[in-house]
Amino acid sequence: MKRPSIVWFRKDLRLEDNAAFYTAAERDGPIIPLYIWAPEEERPWEPGGASRWWLHYSLESLSDELETLGYPLIIRAGPSLHVLEEVIKETRAEALFWNRLYEPEAIKRDTRIKSTLSSRGIDVQTFNASLLFEPWTIFNKQKKPFQVFTRFWQACLKQGEMTSPLPMPPHARGRAPSIKSLSPSELHLLPEVPWDQGISAIWRPGAHHARQRLDYFIEHALMDYKEQREFPGKHGVSYLSPYLHFGEISPRMIWHEVVREYPEESEERDAYLRQLGWREFAHHLLYHFPFTPTDPLRREFSHFPWHHDDKALKAWQTGYTGYPLVDAGMRQLWITGWMHNRLRMVVGSFLVKDLLLPWQEGAKWFWDTLVDADLANNTLGWQWVAGCGADAAPYFRIFNPVTQGEKFDGTGEYVRRWVPELAKLPDEWIQQPWDAPPDVLKQAEVEIGKTYPHPIVDHSVARKRALDALKEITGAKAFETP
DNA sequence: TTTTGAGTTGTTCGA
DNA sequence: GTCGAACAACTCAAA
Numbered sequence: 001m002k003r004p005s006i007v008w009f010r011k012d013l014r015l016e017d018n019a020a021f022y023t024a025a026e027r028d029g030p031i032i033p034l035y036i037w038a039p040e041e042e043r044p045w046e047p048g049g050a051s052r053w054w055l056h057y058s059l060e061s062l063s064d065e066l067e068t069l070g071y072p073l074i075i076r077a078g079p080s081l082h083v084l085e086e087v088i089k090e091t092r093a094e095a096l097f098w099n100r101l102y103e104p105e106a107i108k109r110d111t112r113i114k115s116t117l118s119s120r121g122i123d124v125q126t127f128n129a130s131l132l133f134e135p136w137t138i139f140n141k142q143k144k145p146f147q148v149f150t151r152f153w154q155a156c157l158k159q160g161e162m163t164s165p166l167p168m169p170p171h172a173r174g175r176a177p178s179i180k181s182l183s184p185s186e187l188h189l190l191p192e193v194p195w196d197q198g199i200s201a202i203w204r205p206g207a208h209h210a211r212q213r214l215d216y217f218i219e220h221a222l223m224d225y226k227e228q229r230e231f232p233g234k235h236g237v238s239y240l241s242p243y244l245h246f247g248e249i250s251p252r253m254i255w256h257e258v259v260r261e262y263p264e265e266s267e268e269r270d271a272y273l274r275q276l277g278w279r280e281f282a283h284h285l286l287y288h289f290p291f292t293p294t295d296p297l298r299r300e301f302s303h304f305p306w307h308h309d310d311k312a313l314k315a316w317q318t319g320y321t322g323y324p325l326v327d328a329g330m331r332q333l334w335i336t337g338w339m340h341n342r343l344r345m346v347v348g349s350f351l352v353k354d355l356l357l358p359w360q361e362g363a364k365w366f367w368d369t370l371v372d373a374d375l376a377n378n379t380l381g382w383q384w385v386a387g388c389g390a391d392a393a394p395y396f397r398i399f400n401p402v403t404q405g406e407k408f409d410g411t412g413e414y415v416r417r418w419v420p421e422l423a424k425l426p427d428e429w430i431q432q433p434w435d436a437p438p439d440v441l442k443q444a445e446v447e448i449g450k451t452y453p454h455p456i457v458d459h460s461v462a463r464k465r466a467l468d469a470l471k472e473i474t475g476a477k478a479f480e481t482p
Numbered sequence: 483t484t485t486t487g488a489g490t491t492g493t494t495c496g497a
Numbered sequence: 498g499t500c501g502a503a504c505a506a507c508t509c510a511a512a
Binding site: 486488491496 | 499501502503504506507508509510511
Binding site: 230278341342345349384391393395396397398399400403404460463 | 483484485486
C-alpha cells in the first residue's frame with residue numbers, strides 16, 4: 001500500500017469525470033480530498049457574494065458525496081501552498097493531483113506550487129477536467145490564437161473525436177489518516193443579512209442537481225433551444241452556467257449526454273453545443289490575453305471617453321433606468337443571482353452605450369451578483385458588448401431596449417414578472433410606458449416619475465452620443481495585439 | 483448574438 | 498376612371 005495522495009479540489013466540485021480524483025483512486029493508496037479557501041489569491045477577482053453563497057452549498061454537497069464513498073473532505077483556509085505543505089506533513093502524502101485552472105492569477109500560483117512541491121519529491125500531476133479544448137492546443141494558420149468565434153469553433157470541431165467522460169471512481173479501499181477540517185459554515189460564505197431568499201428559491205447547487213438540470217434540459221428544452229433560448233420569459237435555456245463554473249458538471253459530460261441522446265447533427269442540437277464553444281472561446285481568450293479582465297483587447301478603446309456618474313450607475317444596478325426590459329434584467333439578477341443571456345447583452349449595451357459608463361463597472365457588478373460569475377465568460381461578455389473585444393462587429397452594436405423588448409418579450413411576460421409596477425400595462429405599451437396615452441397609464445395605475453421612473457436617457461439621443469464618442473477613438477491607434 | 487434610415491414597392495383614398 | 502399623396506411594409510446598405 002502506497003502513502004496517501006491529495007486531491008486538491010478547486011473549480012471541479014464533482015466526482016464523475018474528474019481526472020485528478022480518478023487518477024488518485026486508481027492509485028493504490030488512501031486519498032485525501034482537500035478544499036482550500038484562499039480568496040486573496042484570486043484578487044481582485046475573489047468570489048463575489050452570490051458565488052460565495054453557491055460555494056457554501058457546493059462544498060456541503062461535495063462533502064456528502066465524498067463521505068458516502070468513504071473519502072471525507074478536508075476543508076482548510078489558505079494560503080494554498082502553506083496548507084498543502086501542512087497536509088502533506090500531517091498525512092505523509094507523497095502525491096498531489098489537481099485539475100487545471102486558466103485564470104492568470106491561478107496559473108501563476110499553481111505553477112509556483114507545482115515546482116516547489118515537485119522539487120521536494122512530491123509527485124505532482126495536473127489534468128484537464130474543465131475544457132473540451134485547452135487553450136494551447138488551438139491556433140490559426142499563422143500559429144496565433146483565434147479572435148473570431150466562428151473560425152475558432154470550426155478549428156475546435158476539426159480536432160476529431162471527443163473522448164468519453166471518466167466514470168465515478170470506486171469506493172475507498174484504504175483509510176486516510178484522520179486530520180482536522182473546517183466545516184463549510186466556518187468559512188462564513190453565507191450572507192449575514194438574508195439577501196439570499198430569491199437565490200435559494202430557485203437554485204440547488206451540487207453535482208447531483210447539475211445532472212438533473214441537464215437531463216431535464218435534454219428531455220424538455222433542447223429540441224426547441226435554437227428559438228426558445230431567445231425569449232427570457234420562457235425556460236428555453238439549460239441553466240447550467242453556475243454548475244459549469246464550479247465544475248459540478250463538465251463540458252465533456254454535457255457534450256457526451258447531448259450527443260448520446262441526439263447522435264445526428266441538427267440545428268437545434270448544434271446551436272446548444274455551440275454555446276459550449278463560446279465558453280471554450282472565453283477561456284481561450286483569457287489564457288492568451290490575460291490582461292483582458294481589466295483592459296480592452298482592442299487597445300484603442302483605452303482612450304474611449306467614458307462618463308463617470310454614480311447616480312446613473314446606481315439606477316442601472318438597482319433596475320430603475322425607466323427602460324422596462326433593462327430594469328427587468330437587472331432585478332432578475334439582483335433577486336435570483338442570474339440573468340438570461342439576451343438580457344446580459346441588453347443591459348450591458350445600455351450601461352456602456354446609452355449611459356457611456358465603463359464596461360469594467362458592469363463586469364464588477366456582475367462579478368458580485370451572479371452565481372455563475374466566471375472570469376473568462378464575464379470578460380468575454382463585457383468586452384463583446386462594449387465592442388472592444390474579440391468577435392467585434394464591423395459596426396458599433398447599440399441595442400435598442402424597446403425593439404429588443406418587442407422582439408424577445410413581445411407579450412411582456414418577462415417585464416411583468418420582474419417589474420410588477422408595470423404589470424397592468426397592455427403589451428403594446430409595456431416596453432415603452434412613457435409613450436402610452438394618459439388614459440392607458442391611468443387604467444394601469446402607472447404614473448411615470450412616481451410609480452415608475454422617467455427614462456434615464458432618451459435612447460435615440462444616447463445612441464448618437466455613443467456614435468460620436470466612438471468617433472473620438474477611431475482616429476486613435478489602430479487595432480493591435482501584443 | 484444589431485439598428486437605423488433610405489429607398490422601393492404596393493395599397494388606399496380622395497380630388 | 499385616373500392620378501398622386503400618404504402611408505405601410507419591406508429590403509438593403511451603412512454604421
